[in-house]
Every structure is written in C-alpha cells, then in structure tokens.
Amino acid sequence: MTTPSSPVAYFPHVDVLRALAVLAVLTYHLDARALPGGFAGVDVFFVISGFVVCHSVLARASGSFKALAVAFVARRLRRIAPPLFVCLTVVSLASALWIPPSWLSDDIPRTGRYAFFGVGNVLLAKGDNGYFSPRAEFNPFTHTWSLGVEEQFYLLFPLLLWLWLLGGRARVLCLALLVATSAASFAFALSMHAKGRPEGYYLLATRFWELGVGVFLSLALRHEADVSTVGRFSGVTVRWGGSAVAFALLVWTFTWSGSTESAFHASVISAIATAILIAAFHQRAPSATDTLPVLVRPLIYLGRMSYSLYLWHWPVFVLFRWTVGLSGIGACVGAVGLSFALAWLSFRWVERPFRAGSFANERGVHAIAATFVMALTGATLVRGMELYRASFSFSTVSRHQDDWYPSKRQRLVNDRGCTVAPEYLGGDAGKHIVYRASCEGVARGPRVFAAGDSHARAYGPAFAAYALHTGAEVVVYTHAGCPLVSLQPWREAAETCRAQSNASLSSLEAGLGRGDVVFLPSLRLPRFVDQWATLPMADGQVASDRTADETRDEARAVIRRIRSTGAKVVLPLPTPILKAPPFRCVDWWTQSNEICAGGMGIDRDEFLALRAPVVQALKELAEGDDGVTLFDPGEALCPPAKECSAFLNGRPLFFDGDHLSAYGNEVLMPHFTAAMKRAVASE
Template structure:
C-alpha cells in the first residue's frame, strides 16, 4: 500500500497526550498514563518511516537534508518558545536557588540530550509530592525521538542497500535492533529503573516497532482477517495499561503498550474496525491531535505553576492544565508551528534551515536560558512560597535577636557545596580512601552518607591540625550501620552501600588499623522517615527495631576490632522539605527564613543509650554550634548560609566553625 495519512492517527495522538496529562496531573485512575509516551514513540516511528519508505519506493533515494529540515521546522520552533517562556516565567515566580539546577536541564532540552541529563542526575520521573521537579523534565522523551530521527535515515539507507542483495535485510535488520533494545530494557529494568525509562538504548524499541508496523502495512494487499474489529481490543488493552487496575512496573507497561499501539495503528490504517476509525476521525479529536505536540510541551510547566499557585484536587489541576495547555498549543500551532512548517521559502533552503534552527537553539541555550535562570532577582510573583507553616511563627524570635537583611551570597557555590565525593576502601584496596596522611599513629575513619561527605572537609582540616590520618567510607544515601540500605537510593548507591559496609565491618577496620570511627548520617527512624530502610537480609522488622539491632551490632563490631566510636548526633533538618537556602534567596531579611529545631529522632536516643552502656562509644553534637539560638535557628551565621538544602548543613558554615567543632572532637578524649 502507498502512504496516505489517516485522520484517525491524529485521534490516537489525542489519546496519547491526554493520558500523559492525566498521569502528570495525578488523576487517580491514570497511574500508568505515562504509556501515552509509548504510544507517541510508536506513532513517531510509524509516521517517519512511512514517509521515508514512500520516498525511497518512488524516487529510489532519501533526501536526508530535506528530512532533517522538515524535522527542524516541525519540532524546534515550538520547543524553543516553550523553553524560553518557561525560563522567563520561572524567573518571576521562583527564587534563584530553585532555578539554578534548571539551567543545565533547559540547555539539555534545547540540545535534545535531556534524557541523558536526567539519567546522569538519577532524577526519578515518578517522584511524587514534596520533590522539586524540573519544568523541563518532560523534554526527555523529545530527546529520545530526536536521537532516533538523527540516526534512522542512515540506518534505512544502509538496510535498503543490503536489501538489494538479500530481500529480508530491511525487516530483519529493524527487528534485530528492536529485539536488542528490548533486551536492554529488560536488563536495565532489574538493575537501574531510571536507565530503563530514560535510556535511548532501552526505549528505541518503541519507534522501531512503529517502523516494523510501517513495513508490515505497506505489504498488506487486503484487510487482514485477524485485524477485523480488533481495534477495540487494542484500544482497551492500551487504556487498561494506563490505569491502576494492573500492578505492572513501567517496563512491563511499556512492552504491553507498545504491542497495543502497533495493533491500534495497523487496525486504524487498514480500517478493519470502522466504528473505532469513525470515532478517532471525529473533528474535535483530530484537531486536538494536530496540536498535541504543543499541548505536550506546555502541559508540564503549566501544571507545576498551577500546583504551586493553588491547593486543589488532582482532577482540578488536570482540568486547568488541559484547558491552559491546549489553548497555548492552539495559539502556537496557528501562529508559529504551521507557518514555519508550511513555509515554501524555508522548504527551498533545507540545509540553511537546519543550520539556522540549530544555531538558534544553541544561542538560546547559552544566552537566554542562563540570563533568566541565573538571574539573582527576587521573585516578582509569590506563586512559589519560600517559607512554610512554622517559619512565620519563628520569625519574631529571630527579629528579637537582631534580624538583618539577607547578605550577598554566592548561591551557586553554596548549592554546589556537597563536600567530598563518594569514597570507600575494600579489603583489596586499603589506600584509595585515605583523605589525609598524618604523621602520628592515630588513624580515624569517617563513615556515613551525604552528611559524612559534607562533614569530610571539616574533619580533614582537623586531621591536618592534629596530624592524624583520616580515611573515609562515604556513600550517598548509605546509613553507617551494616545490614540496611535506603529504600529511596538508586541501584548504584545500594550496590556501593553494601560493598562499603561489607568491607568496613568484614575486616577492613583491622586491615587498616583504625583507631577511631566517626559515624554520621541523616536520621532514618519512624518519627522522621517512615519505611525508609530495607534490611539486606530480607527481614521485615519495624524500622525502629531494625535501626536498634543494626546500630548495636555495628558498634559491637567496631569495638571488637579495637576501635572506638564517635556517633555524631542527627543534624537539624527540615522534614517538611522547605529549603532554607531557597528561602533566603527569595527573602529580604534573614528572619523570614528561621528554622525551628525539630525534636531529636529516636536514632539519637539509641546512640546515647548504647554509648552509656558500653566503653569506647560516645556521642557528640555540633547542632548548637551552628544553631546557637536553641529552639529557633538563624539561617545565616557570619554571612554564611547554615544550610545548603533542607537536609544538609553547608560545607562552608562547618569550615567556618572548625575551631569549635575540633574542640568537640578533642573533648571525647579519643583524638590524642
């Protein structure tokens, strides 16, 4: 069959975009609505390959330059406008600390590598409320598509050449690549769910499935009996996959949705389900499908703004988002996308169109985006609150103690001050984790998670001053005790955590002749972080019992190795996820951003009890050093922010108080 566009394909686009919108909007039945992206991928592969196969069949060649020019005219103008407008709008409503991480997100979006950007950051696409999400997160899927578009014309030409020598080459080649991608999907699904979702290698099977659908459709001489009336079945399967009725993970949903999408497309193109074809060809559905690209681009930043501006049920958020995003998409389609796409002038200058389009994208990425998102201006509109309930009540206490204007702060430097990198030794490597080699016989090991990484530069400074050797066993999101991992860490972090703790408590203390172990971590107990731990032995103990058991056994192991333990008590953190640094960046006076000190978590009580009953174990706190106010903490000391985010002190404030912190460690009597 020769290529002919079907209006019902636009109807399928409508289904795809509004499934995604319902999922992002938190509509209760749409837990799997992200499969709308899977439908988009299959449709994209089908449409692009159908056009190129038709061109190859009628002319014997593929004009790659013209293909790229069409893609640039179709996709780039709207994306460029959305990224630019989003950057400018968030300049007005978000403080700089929130905006800074988005610079790289926006740049990656304009350069169509956003999926790898978010994967490198291990951003959880399925993160829920309380997690600050990038307004450019949805560009990951467009990046996957563009990477497919970049390579597919060359792949098609190569397989078409091979087909002259072996007839099945095209079909077999595409099928082999699709199966390899499915294998990558299955592999990563059990090792790194983020890679399985974001990785081009693990997602390219979906547009390739669309290519196979295009090849199959071109070879159909009649309407296949097997497809008659099957469109309703495939549509039902797709919609079922998009709901919470099936307990499938994203990888399984993606595979099922891909199969359903292929069936839907073939049923639509062969018109073997007339009732479905008429439904999908209804004018409202086809119109919404034609502007679906713009709707997808606009819906996510619009939804984030709505959520920050109003507190409403999910269905209200989704409805408002649909109305606003659809309206913006309609304007974009009529005023920008259609004129550019249908421009005869641009069509005549394909190479120039590609060069100019890419130049505009790069120029916006490295001029407009940083100028907006790195601008130090205070938010002109207060859609996104800098503070939270409780802060206002604490502000009078700060004012009474001498409230001051927020000083000049290098926001980027503080936000980036994550301390030392992940570092740990193993039984076969006892030197790479040494942070400072001292001249005395004293050997100290710092053990913990990201709190240890933040504390490490300060403890290294103390090691230099006291001339002892400092080694580290630090892994992000990894508790200091053996036998547990964080439920919310990624697979690499869990693997590193198990390796680091198994080595530490499995002979490394003796092998490295450790004298003192300093233990610090973010508290993970029932009163602060319910369900936050997983026992590595598979047991299902309550979190407090699990904490007590593993803390006891780990401290006993340290003691048996002849080392002494210093447990640093939990830092003052915000469990409501309000970022004090972000608050400061949007405030005029420091009193607007005071931090109420929470009650000590149960893990501190466990540590104190264990220290009281065992020689060679002690606890210390640095909280009153950085929070001399007691119940209410100032967010700035000596013009330095105390916190870099809601869960960590800043490295700078600890270094600024190294003298007082050193005195605390020396007072234990363990450091000479």
C-alpha cells in the first residue's frame, strides 16, 4: 500500500516493530531491571532503517549518481535534522539550567555539539566510558550515538544503491561490496566484544552489518527472482509460524538478563528476528475482514512517532536523574508522561511539517545547505550556553563556581603583582603539575612535592596559595583512581596503578633533596557515595592477592624510598566522607533525589570511629622516624560538633562525597602551610 503523496510503499508492520522497539528501549532506560535486554531495541531500529531507506531509494531512483545522492541525503536530513536540532537545543538549555559541571557531566556539552553534525558517537567512543557506564547514564545526549551511526551510513549508502541501479555486473559488485562490508563489520564487532572494548558499541564499523541486513533484505524482497520465495513465505502456516518464532526470539532478547558484556549476542538475535518479521508480512495487503490492523492501530501510530519518542525520552530521564530523581513511582510516571508529551509535540509540530511542508519541496542542495547552517548555528548556541551558564543557571554550584570548584582558584595574584598558575606537564608519571610564583626571592617555606590520586589534585588551590605566599615551588603527581599509601589493598591492586605509582616515585626521587617535603594525600576510607550513586561501605572492594600487612609493608617501602633522598614525608589523616554529594544535593529541587537521602554530612563520632584503624596504621608508619609526620585536615574541616558538615558558614567544604571544594582549600590553607613548615622545623 502507498500513501497518496508518495510512490514509496508503506509497511504498517514495520511501524509496529518500531513501536515495540522504542517501548523496549524506553522501559530499559527507565529501569533496566524491568526489561534487562531492552537496549536491543536499537538493533531492531538499525535493521528497519537499512530496509526502509533502501526501499525508499529504489522507489524514487532516477537520474545521475549526483542527483540520486543529493536527493537521498536531503530526504534523510528532512526526516532527521529538524526534530534532532530542536531536541539538542532545548536539552542543552535545560542542562545548563539544572546540571552543574562535574566529572560526571563533563561530556554533556561536547556530546551535544558533536551530535549536531552526526558524530556524537565518535566522541563517545573516544572516551573511556562505555554505553553501560555511569557517565553515559548521566549524559542526556548519549542516545544520539545511534543517530550518528545512521547518518554516517547514509553518506555511504547512495554509492551501493547506484551500483545496484546500474544493473548487470555493477549489481553483482554491489552485492559483493554489501556482503563483504557487512561481514567485515560483523567480524570487527565480534572482535571488539571478545576484547571487552566498550567503544565498539558506538561505531558505524561495528554496526554496519545490522544496517546491511536490512538493505540486503530489501533488495531480496524487491528482486524479481525472489518473487516465488516471497510467495511461498506468504503462506499462512509458514508466515505465522515463522513470525511466531521470530517474535518469541525478540521477546526473549528484550527480557534476556545476561551480563552487559554479552550485549553483542542480543544484537545478533534481535537483528535476525527483525528481518524474519519484516519478511513475514512484506507486501501482505490487509483484507476487509482482518481485524489485526484495528488491534494494532495504537502501535502503528506510536511507530510513526517513534523517532520523536526516542529523541526525547532519554534526555527527560537523565534530567530527572540529575534533579528530582528517578526512583519512585511518581517520578517514573512523570518522566514517562513528559517524554510522550514532548514526543507528540515534536512529531506534530516539527517532524511532520518539515517532512511535508515547504522545506520538503526545496531543492536537495538547498536543503543540505540549510541543514548545515542550522547545525552550525545550534552548535554555536550550545557552546555559548556552556561558556555563560554561570550567569543564568538555576544551579547554586554553577552560579558560585569560585566556592565549589578547586580548578577555579589555582590562578592567583597578590598585592605585589606576583602571580602563580598551574603548569601542566606530561610524562610517564601521569599528570604532572607545577606551581611556582612569578616573583623571585627567598622562599619562606620548604619545597613541596605531592603524589596521589584525584585527592592530590583537589588540593590545587591550597598548593597555589602556598606557592604564592611562601615563594616555594609545589610539584604534584596525580593519577585519578591510583592512590599512594592508601593502606587499602583493593585500591592499589590494579597493575596500571602499581606501574603509575612506580613511575611517580621514580620521578620524585630524581628531583628530591634535603629540606623538601613529600605530601601524600589519597582516599584512605571506603566511600558512602560516588557522584552517581550511593555505595555499600565495601566501595567496590575487589579480591586482591595482597593482604593488609603486605600493603602496609609496601607503604613502608615507599616511605623509605622517599626518606633515602633526605626529604621529609607528611601523611594526611583521612578527611570526612559524606553520605551525599553536596554538588548534587545543595539545590531545593534535589531534596527528593535518592542520592541525597543520607544527608550532606556524617556524625562526627561515626567518622572518627571509621578512620580510627587508618589513623593507627599511619601512626605506626611514622613511628621511629622524625622525618615522617602526620597532618590532620579534620581539625579544620570537622571542628568539634555533633556532625561533620559539608558546609561552613554557608559555603561548601567539599564538592562531592570526599573531594575538597575551593572554599575547603581556603579553610585548610593555614593549617596546610603550618604542617609543611613543621615538617622541616628540626632541619
């Protein structure tokens, strides 16, 4: 059957499949426990896209290759670009208003900008976080990876179809290229899966085979030589039997509860099932007595607006996660309802008008040029929102960045015009940062070397202020997730961290001398909370082949290596760990968020009891060596009171559950300076 305005066949059963796929994806994104394999709905979309676009081109094909390519790309842009651009712009504004910058949200603005040009998936693949990682779950543009795959495919597709339309040997070449490219893509995807490479999930190179399945199916069903096959398959028994098996496979895939590492298997099964279901009902004209179309009419309509629903549901869910939360029934119902409302508005007022209105009648080249201009304008607007969010954001954190972000108070100048700024250096020792004052003179404090995990970097404002006020240089070695002398075997078990620690120590030894101080800040307590979720006190502890005693012996060895250079060692005692991350819980609309339930603080007695074993271990490391001293930041950050609070005088001491804020550094600065000078007082 065809629509009145188009020579292209319309397939109601394809819209039913679209509806089932988008509902599966939506359910999975809402709560993965409800439909563990729902992410495979995207694989259904890929097969459908390959099938539909092939049919569309074959129905309209005429003229030269240039005319074919321009017309095809223009049609796809009319279909994809307007709703996408509206969604990207609106969601970018909402993100700037409600989501504060953080490690968890760093990728949001860039992903949005890249998505305007169809390469958001490339950016996501370049990162260290796969589709099932926390950063992906809190990025409202993660779902644009699949659109990027399709848009990149559309640039290659016209060449394949042009070869097919030429007929003869060119058609054989077309099939050979399609089969070879799809096979290579399948093999590459299998290889990436076997190696545990998460970036493979996002790439066209690992998804081409799914689109290829749809294209091959379209070519097979349209080719005259296959008419008899279609006829046999359209028999009632074969058709319904095959479709029943395929539907059962699809349902099994959606409800499949295997590990995320086995997602590739779900992709294969769902792609096969989708191809069978498309073929089973292909070119089947519904009879007047057939009631099935009446029963599935809501699904057909949902399938028509599935693109808009796919576009909007994920950003809505992510924004709920960032703000009011997405754990209660009320929040889930509200998120789903808002998703459908925005999807309908997008479908009714953006998607359909641009496909059928005056924009659709523009010449292909003009449509492509207009789309590029809109993409450039949108990306520029999003970049502006990112740069100036502090002036209009609703977020307290975004509006008062100088209090919250340690990175904002590392460029200082005093009343004499002396300046200090971090100098970032590379090398095998990881991130290497140097703070030195621009004014020359006699240093009024020892030179300080610091090494540790991200907590070492969080001391940045204190390091900068120390360098400015004393004139002494501060050199920092930091590698996120790799502590030094943490006294926790599971934190130091990774081979990459051990190699990193050795590289930092070797670099330290080469630069240390008598009178220098080595400061070793690292996370030394299990966390209650991370930026994205509350944690058990085990904090992801993993099996380690090292005991606590062995870890303590290694800590002694590290200290001996440092002390052999004549340098002093300062070991900071654990700082308070909070039960909710302040940067996510400080605004009023976050009070219902599940991550804020523990409160932005910890009972002081509870904190002291938790850190008591670590304090004792650190005291034992310092025993018998006057060159090893202890420094307790808790004296300033948790003064005697019932609770260690995340705030002092209404300003934040901590950014998240355990990292210092810029204001926390300001409070700690005098105590830090005194500890460094005290370490060398006996010199």
